[in-house]
Amino acid sequence: MFALMQSTRTQSLHLFIDPPTGLKAVVAIHSEKLGPALGGCRYLPYADDESAMADAVRLAQGMSFKAALAGLSLGGGKAVVLRNPHVENRAALFEAFGRFVDTLQGRFIVAVDSGTSTQDMDCIAQSTPHVTSTTACGDPSAQAALGVFAGIRATSQARLGSSNLEGLRVAVQGLGNVGYALAEQLHAAGAELLVSDLDPGRVRLAVEQFDAHPVTHDALISTPCDIFAPCGVGPVLNGQTVMQLRCAAVAGAANNQLTTLQVADQLETRGILYAPDYVINAGGLIYVALKHQGEALSTITAHLAGIPARLTEIFGHAQAQKRSPARVAQMLAERLLYP
Template sequence: MFALMQSTRTQSLHLFVDPPSGLRAVVAIHNEQLGPAMGGCRYLAYADDESAVTDAIRLAQGMSYKAALAGLAQGGGNAVIMRGAHVENRAALFEAFGRALDSLNGRFITAVDSGTSTLDMDCIAQSTSHVTSTTASGDPSAHAVIGVFAGIRATAMARLGTDNLEGLRIAVQGLGNVGFALAEQLHAAGAELLVSDLDAGKVRLAVEQFNAQPVTNDALVSTPCDIFAPCGVGQVLSGQSVTQLRCAAVAGSANNQLTTLQVADHLEKRGILYAPDYVINAGGLIYVALTHRGESLSTITAHLSRIPSRLTEVFGHAQAEKRSPARVAQMLAERLLYG
């Protein structure tokens, strides 16, 4: 645990338990150089405690990089609540987490993430003000989609020479709130969709509404396409899966897509352009951070519009330096965080 904290430069790790509600939670604060740490609150089942801690730390690091490259006055952090087999009272669980969060005195501000909703954030808000994406402030998913869609167009321009998505084969892995809405926008832009999700109902809906081609999760990675868009769980790009890819570019909304930076080097060697996840998927963080600060919709929209230009900047550096865009993005982020 300490080795991972040191290698990622994570500042602090906080563990919380509340037996009456069944709460077991991890909060990782990666960096506060640019402002209070902000990040999602995940509510998922984990194989063991170590997996939960590792997920929180890696997500927190990504949030620091995401905030820095998006030009936000926020640090990076992330929360993980371990989901048990049975929960007596979900509201009580999240209220307990709100009390735990409040004990950090504003060092970490949380928001929706995998497995949580705006209603869960409402429960957290009963005990602390250090929470956003409540029902009053709104779900950030729509703004995440805006950024990812614009980022896919920028990626297509950089790799394929056009930002016109009509006729492009795009494989969307994961049809959650962001993935499904992204598929809708891609379909409207004329893209040919390949889709997969563990939820067969969501796949059927995508087939009916977007004329998408259903593909199993295991087969999607190796299915020929122009752009592979990971929009589900993280760490989908490993040394093994990258050898199976048959696409020109990878650009999606999932966090922590790479198992290691060496995987990004492998993508580069194969001529597959990678859009760093914490650059392309910054839309949700931009929305929650600026909403929490009381900024106007026009200010939020202006920040969102910078995502494709930031991606293009990263691609330009990568091409000039013959390096992976992932390494370039990390260098730029760390320069902002550490000087």
């Protein structure tokens, strides 16, 4: 784990257990260079404790890059609460996690993420003020989807020569809160949707409401489309899956889409434009961060509008330098974090 922390320049890793509630939690703080670390709390099952810690470390780095490139005065962090199939009192579990967050004395601000809800954040708020995306603040999923939708239009402009999505085939992998909201916006824009999700109920809804075409989860990545939009959990692009892609661009809401930067180089070699995940999906972070600071919705919306411009800037640098947009984005973020 120290090797991973060193390679990602992660500042600290914090572990916490609470036997009465069964809580086992991890918080990774990647950087506090630009401000306190803010990151979501995942509540998912993991194969083992090391996998949970590694996930937190990698995601925390992405949050630092995301905050830096979004122009926010924040560092990056990530929390993981390991999901036990038998939890007697979920509210007590997250209240205990809130006590853990409070021991970090404001160095880490927690937000909603995969597997958690605004109600969970309300429970955390019983024990610490260092929490956002509570019921009062609202779920950031809609704003996250709005940012990704704007980013897909910018990606389409850069790769296909037009930001008009009407008639484009977009493959949405994952129909969680953000993925489903994104599918709704794409449908309204006239895109033809191919969808998959591990929950067949979510797929049926998308078929009924958006005239989407259902595709099995494993087959979607190799289905011909204009834009592949990964919106699930975990890295979906590796050396093998990249070779299966039959699309012009990859632009989606998921975090940590690439297993390594070398995968981004493979995409570049194949002529597939990649929208760096922590740039295109910054809308949720922008919303929870500015909401936590008390900013008005108009200010938040104006900040969200900067996502496509940032992507366009990165695409321009990448084309000029004949490099992957992922490498350009990381270089720009590191300049801000490690001047």
